[in-house]
Amino acid sequence: MRNQIDLLATVTVLGVLEQAYFALQVIYARRKYKISPPNTTGHPEFERIFRAQANCSEYFPIFISLLWVAGIFFHQGMAAACGLLYLYTRFKYFQGYTVATQGRLGPLYASARLLWLLLGLAVAGLLAHFLLPTPLRGWALA
Amino acid sequence: MRNQIDLLATVTVLGVLEQAYFALQVIYARRKYKISPPNTTGHPEFERIFRAQANCSEYFPIFISLLWVAGIFFHQGMAAACGLLYLYTRFKYFQGYTVATQGRLGPLYASARLLWLLLGLAVAGLLAHFLLPTPLRGWALA
Amino acid sequence: MRNQIDLLATVTVLGVLEQAYFALQVIYARRKYKISPPNTTGHPEFERIFRAQANCSEYFPIFISLLWVAGIFFHQGMAAACGLLYLYTRFKYFQGYTVATQGRLGPLYASARLLWLLLGLAVAGLLAHFLLPTPLRGWALA
Numbered sequence: 001m002r003n004q005i006d007l008l009a010t011v012t013v014l015g016v017l018e019q020a021y022f023a024l025q026v027i028y029a030r031r032k033y034k035i036s037p038p039n040t041t042g043h044p045e046f047e048r049i050f051r052a053q054a055n056c057s058e059y060f061p062i063f064i065s066l067l068w069v070a071g072i073f074f075h076q077g078m079a080a081a082c083g084l085l086y087l088y089t090r091f092k093y094f095q096g097y098t099v100a101t102q103g104r105l106g107p108l109y110a111s112a113r114l115l116w117l118l119l120g121l122a123v124a125g126l127l128a129h130f131l132l133p134t135p136l137r138g139w140a141l142a
Numbered sequence: 143m144r145n146q147i148d149l150l151a152t153v154t155v156l157g158v159l160e161q162a163y164f165a166l167q168v169i170y171a172r173r174k175y176k177i178s179p180p181n182t183t184g185h186p187e188f189e190r191i192f193r194a195q196a197n198c199s200e201y202f203p204i205f206i207s208l209l210w211v212a213g214i215f216f217h218q219g220m221a222a223a224c225g226l227l228y229l230y231t232r233f234k235y236f237q238g239y240t241v242a243t244q245g246r247l248g249p250l251y252a253s254a255r256l257l258w259l260l261l262g263l264a265v266a267g268l269l270a271h272f273l274l275p276t277p278l279r280g281w282a283l284a
Numbered sequence: 285m286r287n288q289i290d291l292l293a294t295v296t297v298l299g300v301l302e303q304a305y306f307a308l309q310v311i312y313a314r315r316k317y318k319i320s321p322p323n324t325t326g327h328p329e330f331e332r333i334f335r336a337q338a339n340c341s342e343y344f345p346i347f348i349s350l351l352w353v354a355g356i357f358f359h360q361g362m363a364a365a366c367g368l369l370y371l372y373t374r375f376k377y378f379q380g381y382t383v384a385t386q387g388r389l390g391p392l393y394a395s396a397r398l399l400w401l402l403l404g405l406a407v408a409g410l411l412a413h414f415l416l417p418t419p420l421r422g423w424a425l426a
Contacts, residue, residue: 001143001285002357006413009353013406016346020399037385038335051180054342058196061203061345062158069151073144101179115162122155129148143285186322193322200338203345204300211293215286243321257304264297271290 007080008071011087012064018087019060022053022094045098052097052104056090059115066118073125079118086114149222150213153229154206160229161202164195164236187240194239194246198232201257208260215267221260228256291364292355295371296348302371303344306337306378329382336381336388340374343399350402357409363402370398 071079096103213221238245380387
């Protein structure tokens with residue numbers, strides 16, 4: 001079983017590390033601008049970093065869900081590769097949003113395209129699973 | 143392995159699609175009321191849509207966790223059916239909250255009842271797994 | 285398959301129950317201080333409880349991801365034990381934050397250390413999986 005999910009698990013752990021990095025940036029921004037919890041406003045840069053991290057956190061479970069369904073029902077390597085690209089676009093999104101609100105848009109659209117791609121792989125894998133006769137399913141399962 | 147989780151994976155993908163729909167509604171409301179990120183306030187309807195989406199996002203990982211534990215340890219088809227109903231109540235919740243704060247309550251209670259049901263199935267499945275002798279477990283495993 | 289994930293599933297269900305408890309505390313605080321949705325401000329104690337619950341919700345998917353990867357690739361029992369301790373530190377965090385902002389810090393650091401430990405177990409398990417020859421992997425897989 002582990003061989004069928006090892007790449008998915010690796011990308012999941014990398015995704016967690018990325019979230020940890022984002023969370024640390026919020027903590028540093030709180031210190032820099034002296035904005036103590038539970039406050040979430042007080043300086044534009046802090047607010048951008050806070051929203052960037054909140055947005056990435058919100059999409060994390062959606063990303064993990066699609067990664068695993070696409071990886072198990074379509075192709076593990078392809079899902080893991082899309083996952084790595086997604087994490088990269090999220091990093092650029094966070095960096096861009098930190099500098100300016102406009103800076104988040106390009107990477108955000110790129111990350112959305114990768115989620116739609118993972119969704120497409122997941123749907124294709126599930127359709128192959130439900131509709132194709134068992135011997136033909138091999139194409140999608142590597 | 144895939145046969146034991148194919149319905150759970152399908153409901154997961156449908157749940158992701160629903161979250162995508164909610165996220166799009168927030169974007170449309172931002173445009174309609176000209177509320178640019180990182181702002182999250184400015185017009186009552188926008189704030190209701192924003193909170194509706196935030197609430198659904200917050201419950202998404204909890205829903206997915208219960209769906210999978212109930213589906214693997216109790217009965218996949220029953221868990222998937224509860225999952226579909228949950229997604230439907232969340233859709234009604236989002237629609238209701240968009241119109242008025244009061245409109246969210248009925249569907250919210252219905253969605254909570256379905257989560258408690260999934261939790262009950264998960265606990266029952268785990269208890270059967272840990273307590274029943276192996277041959278008797280079949281009743282819960284379809 | 286169920287035997288390899290039964291403890292992870294149990295800790296997951298306990299984690300969901302804890303999140304349900306936190307969500308109920310927010311509802312009670314809304315009633316106590318008469319702060320109706322979609323408002324999220326209005327009284328310091330409500331704001332602390334609201335942020336405590338939001339923070340726990342945000343970390344829930346990260347915790348679940350690490351719990352499962354560590355449990356599947358390193359050692360289920362050890363991951364489940366760390367998971368139980370994590371849920372306990374989150375409970376203390378919530379209680380501490382409810383009373384005073386400073387009260388959240390000790391348990392928050394303890395919960396962060398447990399997440400880093402789970403991350404270490406996950407990475408160790410994945411490295412053993414990818415690098416060790418198959419017969420030697422047994423040490424990590426119980």
